[in-house]
């Protein structure tokens with residue numbers, strides 16, 4: 149964990165959560181308010197239907213994000229949501245290029261790049277997800293694949309520190325499997341070097357999150373790795389107690 153980048157712990161609720169689930173945000177905010185000093189920026193990305201009410205439950209210690217946005221501001225795109233709409237509902241962040249969308253909706257790197265640009269234009273920080281699948285990991289291509297996703301998905305003309313990157317090995321998402329500490333270390337260092345090459349000194353300040361089966365029993369070790377600046381958490385973000393348990397392990 150870096151001393152200069154404030155850690156981010158981001159909860160991705162995926163397609164989970166009805167109105168009653170907002171009580172988890174109230175409970176989390178209450179737990180966070182008992183801390184003498186906030187250990188991280190805490191972000192919850194609920195389904196789009198809950199963004200606005202989630203903002204009103206979040207207090208000043210939780211920020212709310214979206215899980216996807218369209219690359220255009222408005223238009224004939226039935227069922228889609230623009231970054232500007234997310235912003236209007238109160239979102240401060242948006243996850244783009246999550247592997248579930250790359251798989252389910254065939255999203256490409258260039259679409260992820262366009263969505264990231266739309267988010268930045270709407271004044272929302274995109275959390276740009278990258279990660280290899282099981283076959284790519286087994287064949288020894290994980291780093292090449294991830295660096296190619298980084299190059300294809302991150303806008304080229306960033307002016308400042310406008311993005312977050314999340315490394316999420318696809319085979320670790322929702323499976324209970326986690327890469328070895330040395331594999332996470334190696335990947336995050338490679339991502340950091342690629343970001344510095346692409347973005348200059350801003351690349352040194354860009355938070356790089358780890359995601360994939362993170363829970364309170366493994367987060368302390370993962371969050372200690374040099375270029376891990378926080379976590380993107382799925383299953384363990386649904387209950388305030390589990391999510392707070394991860395936050396509590398930040399040193």
Ligand code: PEP
Pocket residue numbers: 160162316320321322323359360361362380381382383384
């Ligand atoms: C995710 O959805 O981004 C994720 C990392 O899920 P999980 O923590 O459940 O593996």
